[in-house]
Amino acid sequence: MTLPRDYRGQTCALARSMEIVGERWTLLILRDAFHGVRRFGEFAAHLAVPRAVLTDRLTTLAEAGVMERRAEPGTGRREVYGLTPKGVALWPAVRALTAWGEEFYAAEGGPRRVFRHAADEAPLTPDGRCTGCGDAVPVSDVLVTPGPGLAPPGPDADPVTAALARPHRLLRPLITTTASPRRPTRGPQS
Amino acid sequence: MTLPRDYRGQTCALARSMEIVGERWTLLILRDAFHGVRRFGEFAAHLAVPRAVLTDRLTTLAEAGVMERRAEPGTGRREVYGLTPKGVALWPAVRALTAWGEEFYAAEGGPRRVFRHAADEAPLTPDGRCTGCGDAVPVSDVLVTPGPGLAPPGPDADPVTAALARPHRLLRPLITTTASPRRPTRGPQS
DNA sequence: CACGACAGTTCGGTGACCGAACTGTTTTCG
DNA sequence: CGAAAACAGTTCGGTCACCGAACTGTCGTG
Numbered sequence: 001m002t003l004p005r006d007y008r009g010q011t012c013a014l015a016r017s018m019e020i021v022g023e024r025w026t027l028l029i030l031r032d033a034f035h036g037v038r039r040f041g042e043f044a045a046h047l048a049v050p051r052a053v054l055t056d057r058l059t060t061l062a063e064a065g066v067m068e069r070r071a072e073p074g075t076g077r078r079e080v081y082g083l084t085p086k087g088v089a090l091w092p093a094v095r096a097l098t099a100w101g102e103e104f105y106a107a108e109g110g111p112r113r114v115f116r117h118a119a120d121e122a123p124l125t126p127d128g129r130c131t132g133c134g135d136a137v138p139v140s141d142v143l144v145t146p147g148p149g150l151a152p153p154g155p156d157a158d159p160v161t162a163a164l165a166r167p168h169r170l171l172r173p174l175i176t177t178t179a180s181p182r183r184p185t186r187g188p189q190s
Numbered sequence: 191m192t193l194p195r196d197y198r199g200q201t202c203a204l205a206r207s208m209e210i211v212g213e214r215w216t217l218l219i220l221r222d223a224f225h226g227v228r229r230f231g232e233f234a235a236h237l238a239v240p241r242a243v244l245t246d247r248l249t250t251l252a253e254a255g256v257m258e259r260r261a262e263p264g265t266g267r268r269e270v271y272g273l274t275p276k277g278v279a280l281w282p283a284v285r286a287l288t289a290w291g292e293e294f295y296a297a298e299g300g301p302r303r304v305f306r307h308a309a310d311e312a313p314l315t316p317d318g319r320c321t322g323c324g325d326a327v328p329v330s331d332v333l334v335t336p337g338p339g340l341a342p343p344g345p346d347a348d349p350v351t352a353a354l355a356r357p358h359r360l361l362r363p364l365i366t367t368t369a370s371p372r373r374p375t376r377g378p379q380s
Numbered sequence: 381c382a383c384g385a386c387a388g389t390t391c392g393g394t395g396a397c398c399g400a401a402c403t404g405t406t407t408t409c410g
Numbered sequence: 411c412g413a414a415a416a417c418a419g420t421t422c423g424g425t426c427a428c429c430g431a432a433c434t435g436t437c438g439t440g
Binding site (some may be wrong): 195213214215239240241245246268 | 427428429430431439
């Protein structure tokens with residue numbers, strides 16, 4: 001198994017994970033995928049990641065079985081990338097790291113985003129349980145709503161940033177409209 | 191302060207986390223710290239990380255308040271590095287990533303290590319709850335035991351690898367004796 | 381003092397990452 | 411239909427992080 005940057009000799013499951021998802025940008029790409037980002041250009045515009053690096057990461061993730069690359073039906077050249085079940089299984093890790101960042105690097109005013117149980121809209125605990133019904137909430141039942149700490153997107157924010165500022169379900173395609181106004185999109189900003 | 195490798199423009203708590211713990215080797219260093227590794231040479235020998243990189247990571251983690259550097263009382267030059275409460279708060283993330291690696295890259299025979307509740311020695315669920323009493327187990331009450339998938343350490347394995355193959359509590363110093371510094375190699379020692 | 385253990389630094393070589401420009405195809409619109 | 415734009419990647423040169431090995435300085439012990 002020739003992984004791009006391995007951690008040789010480590011008899012530790014964490015090292016195996018880091019070989020797959022430990023490279024720069026990878027977890028942010030996966031996070032976007034959880035939020036419903038599906039297209040190459042959306043990842044590139046939202047993350048401001050060099051396009052060559054993005055190509056490499058998506059290829060690596062697809063080869064590892066974490067994401068899946070498929071042609072979007074109907075549209076010609078449009079490729080879409082989606083999480084496989086193996087990728088969805090990374091949600092506890094993404095959630096835990098997000099919760100840690102939110103706890104120790106909180107924005108002014110409060111959390112940037114609030115994860116809720118879609119069934120009753122009660123917020124989730126940091127470990128992903130519903131504060132209303134107490135259940136462990138599956139990823140597809142997580143509703144993301146903007147929190148008080150989320151800066152409103154500027155008028156020239158990229159479509160992903162704009163869509164992330166609105167309530168949405170995880171794993172559902174974030175941007176469904178096919179057509180977009182032709183206007184040179186410049187500048188990242190989440 | 192300029193973070194070493196930032197993710198500019200990301201209004202996302204995960205990006206904040208990745209700026210602290212997202213660099214190569216950092217999470218493996220933290221994992222070792224959870225298991226009780228405390229000294230520079232132990233990290234270096236066990237992880238096979240370039241020493242300059244290790245110095246950089248420990249300094250960065252200390253500046254971020256995740257780890258703490260202090261002189262070991264008694265011994266002269268010995269510095270020890272320990273997790274702060276902010277560092278301990280990363281345990282859910284480390285556990286989740288380890289569990290994912292264990293699930294999808296299992297070793298022959300089964301898990302490499304089993305996390306248990308020290309009180310009743312019942313194994314923990316992937317999200318850190320005790321299968322015996324059902325409680326969420328704090329990090330300091332986690333007992334680590336070798337699992338069937340853990341390869342036995344070779345005779346020339348470093349002391350950390352050897353100690354990790356024996357049952358131990360998280361956050362407790364893994365190697366307590368100063369390794370009997372320079373015994374006259376008289377009798378067999380424990 | 382000599383020696384070994386240890387923490388951390390130095391240094392040259394290599395590869396990953398960056399950012400911007402470019403290629404080739406598909407879609408949209410006049 | 412034909413031009414222009416959108417899109418998914420690729421190419422390329424500069425820069426920086428990482429690697430590995432050797433080295434420095436300090437402390438404790440024999």
